[in-house]
Amino acid sequence: MAKKGIAEIDFEKDIEPIEESIFKEVEQKPKDPTMLDPEWEAFVLSKFVASELIKGRPKVIGLRRVVRLLMGPILESISLPVAFPSLDNGQRCTATCSVTVLVNKPAVLESHQDPYEITVTDSSDAWHENVTGIEFIRYPVAMACTRAEGRALRKLLSIATPAAEEVSDQLVDVDSLNNIINDNQIMRIDIKCEQLNIDVWKFMNHGKKKYNKVKDIRFDTAAKMLGALVEYERNDNIPEEIKGYNPDWRE
Numbered sequence: 001m002a003k004k005g006i007a008e009i010d011f012e013k014d015i016e017p018i019e020e021s022i023f024k025e026v027e028q029k030p031k032d033p034t035m036l037d038p039e040w041e042a043f044v045l046s047k048f049v050a051s052e053l054i055k056g057r058p059k060v061i062g063l064r065r066v067v068r069l070l071m072g073p074i075l076e077s078i079s080l081p082v083a084f085p086s087l088d089n090g091q092r093c094t095a096t097c098s099v100t101v102l103v104n105k106p107a108v109l110e111s112h113q114d115p116y117e118i119t120v121t122d123s124s125d126a127w128h129e130n131v132t133g134i135e136f137i138r139y140p141v142a143m144a145c146t147r148a149e150g151r152a153l154r155k156l157l158s159i160a161t162p163a164a165e166e167v168s169d170q171l172v173d174v175d176s177l178n179n180i181i182n183d184n185q186i187m188r189i190d191i192k193c194e195q196l197n198i199d200v201w202k203f204m205n206h207g208k209k210k211y212n213k214v215k216d217i218r219f220d221t222a223a224k225m226l227g228a229l230v231e232y233e234r235n236d237n238i239p240e241e242i243k244g245y246n247p248d249w250r251e
Contacts, residue, residue: 032107041159054164063153072104079145092127093140097148122151132168181222192229200249202242
């Protein structure tokens, strides 16, 4: 019963209906997913800009930024090689990386009430068979460290999509299929000859068969040449007549 002095309202006659759209405008914005939600990975990948992606895979520099954005400041990041390239391991380098983050963002705090530190360690390797691009093959230690960091950052973010630096988009080698020396073999012979101070052309023509151009060399012959260079390095028995590296040998 209405109090005296206050007019009763007839909701059927006196009040104009309000459109539902007005309420929709003030609806609460949906919360970002947490690491426990199945939408988490798609949410994380949506935070990368185009320059931080290669074929949809995040670059390490982008992973660093997104870790800071979604998790908190990176307190420490240490990359260390644990196996250096050598003859015994096929010129493979292995590295580990430990990353420490101060987690203070709601989407990642999960059940924690207060910010906390977390450290993640992972490892990776790099060698001529799993690295694309001559500019990267020449620096297996740096490449292995970068890959290890990428894996640690991905583990922190809890995403499965590999970092761009982890993936080697090697194409089918037509030269090797046709039994012709390939670019990777040429590069490895060149690098090893430079290390041993050997003239590349004199070395290639040191056997019974002589060559007028590199592509005259067979794929399997190039593999044997690489084996011979390894033997020279192991036994230190390089013939005097092939000594003297010439960086312009291709000309």
